[in-house]
Amino acid sequence: MHKKIKFLPSGDSGLIIELGNEISKDINRRIRALSHWIEMNRFEEIVEIIPTYTTVLIIYNPLKITYKQLANRLQNIEKHIDKLRLPPPEAVHIPVLYGGEYGLDIEYVANYNGLTIDEVINIHSSPNYLVYMMGFTPGFPYLGGMSERIATPRLDIPREKISGSSVGIAGRQTGIYTIDSPGGWQIIGRTPLKLFDPKKSRAVLLNAGQYVKFRPISKGEYGVISQAIKDNSYEIVKTSLREEK
């Protein structure tokens, strides 16, 4: 049985729908179904939505609808969520050059966990990581599903600049930097792909609900893909996954 849906005001232009209070694939699936249903209906009073781990923040126009009216309209939303079938999930393949100058901390991660570098690469690139939500910086995916065997605490002293497209580990999570920024993650590699490119009509590579699959590549392949991206001839590889229960 699911926890009862909760409605909360977030100021006079925001309404939060809360579906639970823990990170879980089931809650995430319901969050996505709910977001999908809201977007399909194109409510003119709704300005935009921000889905997160356990909530959907609905930004609405208070000149068009009051909080009470909106909450009333969404009262029976649970019925729609349970009926709605989501499109089968897909995995977006992200090529990564592990180690070397682009992955300065991979040796530390290996030593910390009593593994070889190859084992770290193998463990990191095996799972399909669910994109639970997007946020923090433009295009940043909150990924779930990393093996605890490669969990490593953050650096004691954060680096002043970590290049965009760096792949790192912080505690029990893994992530990909989307813009150059300071940070304390253990950097294990870099992808030639850009997760955020404002010059493109689709500025952001990933969507909440997709999966990420890391694929180890060689230095040579990194160069080839980088060039293809420059020439606009690189096609993102995606595979369909079976619907998860």
Next chain:
Amino acid sequence: MCSLKVNNPGLLTTIQDFGRIGYGKYGIPRAGAMDELSLQLANILVGNDRYEAALEITLIGPEIEFYDNLIIAITGGNITPKINGKVIDMYSTIYVNRGDVLSFGNRVDGCRAYLALSGGFKVEEVMGSKSSYLRGSIGGYKGRRIMAGDSLAASGDKGYKYIGVRRIPKDFIPKLSNKYTARVIMGPEDDRFTDDGIKTFLNSQYILSNQYDRMGYRLNGAKIQHINGADILSGGITFGAIQVPGHGEPIIMMADRQTTGGYTKIANVISVDLPYLAQLKAGDKVNFKVVTVDKAQRLIRQREERIIEIVKGFEEDGLKISVKKSRNFVIAVNDKKFIVGIQELE
């Protein structure tokens, strides 16, 4: 084509409109004007769409030379705007001519002034908005702040349609002060604070620290007590959300806020009060007072009705005549020189 050139950019001048809407789910901050009321009023005064982009000017104003005859208006914080050295009215339609120089003097009140231009600024829209988001280097003028030597163009045709001189009614011009009581709606995570914590928040005066920018305002003052820590699962953040991290001092999330965050939010400043908050600066004092969602939404509807009424009044007064020619003459009266602009109407 160039409509104006920036001789001196001031402290922080950026192009802002109503913000980038619909990309929050990809982690892209909305940005947009800090004081959206002043943005709207400036646009109304020059006959633009209310949400057109304008220059947001911070504390120290720029020096701008006009290369075309244009209609401008300046609203928001008063930084003593001048044309050719003479102080001009704010909240009023101003006709400028080729060669005129706009400069600013002392800050009298507020923090941010808005300069709107008839036709709006001609810059590329990025994800549906002209707003500058400096941390992401997107929007506005080449994704950056305005710098000396920049040339900006107006979107409209050369010249302008004469619209008369519009003035915002005195009682609708925001009165700015260095002390402000912001009305808030409690939540969404007010249940994560002790009763004493809530009392502290509502009964204390906070001071704006010098860490206050377009992203957020850090306040100094009495520490607000949590029941069980300050961390939550990351959730979406609205404009004016008041986060309280572990150290207990509030941070108000402003226009460039990140889309999601993991700190408890005790309350949210209401929409009609955000423009006043946007005009505060380091050292200014803030108190908080609770109102209901109903009340906040009544206030925003009342404000909207008043704006519509003002616009309607201007449009009814407006002469739909375009200017054929515009020239300046220097006239000497009793040894004093005056510059007189003459406009030939169709």
